[in-house]
Amino acid sequence: MDVKLVNPFINATINVLETMAFVTVNAGTPYVKTDNVAVGDVSGVLGLTGIANGTISVTFEEKCILAIVSNMFGEAMTKLNHEIADAVGELTNMISGQARRELEQIGKVFKAAIPSVVTGRGHSIIHYSEGPKIAIPFSTDAGKFTIEVCFER
């Protein structure tokens, strides 16, 4: 997989969370993920089509997403519910949008589907293509989350 496809998603993730949720985000070392088990408790998944087909996912630890959405709404969120799921969908959507703008600048144009959200400890994230799943862990003061980027070979 072309690594140029991955960096825009890292940049977009940092910018979206810092702009919309006012949190400082630190990216860890990317790795190749070999299973479908989510490392977080709630995940947004979104399909992309264009010069290559693929999917991205953003999966959050419960305490991390509760802190993020609390900041976005300006009020304390204390449990995973439909409001948190909706917020994860919109965050996934925004990360995709910003990353696609950066990719367009290097001549790689993608269209995005509407995101879906999965919740529950140990849930599966199924990527629609069979390429390598590149996972990038992130940390915030409130907890961790991970994005996965998977494009066909």
Place this chain on the structure above:
Amino acid sequence: MDTSIKILIVDDFATMRRILKNILKQLGFKNLVEADDGTTAWETLEGQRIDLIVSDWNMPKMTGLELLKKVRASDTHKATPFLMVTAEAQKQNVIEAVQAGVSNYVVKPFTAEAISDKLKKILK
């Protein structure tokens, strides 16, 4: 800015409607109504006077662009200011929105200041 105007917020994500509502309330706007897609927004427009539409682009049933075109083709609403707030900001999207008559464009993610600046330009 005249903060007594009635604003229709259109987005399929409740999260974004809530964030926009919070920002607009902070700016002094109190007369806010919501719709979760373009079809519902159009029904809302048919039933009452709306002074400004703030709409997402990528929604099921009727997209923000389709709603914009319908508004601009309407005798009743064609002059209603229309602010597109969207993650869809690739060049072709912006060109299409401008050609369809969008009043201004805010790209997600955004700050409250960005929304305020665009509204000042639209409502001056």
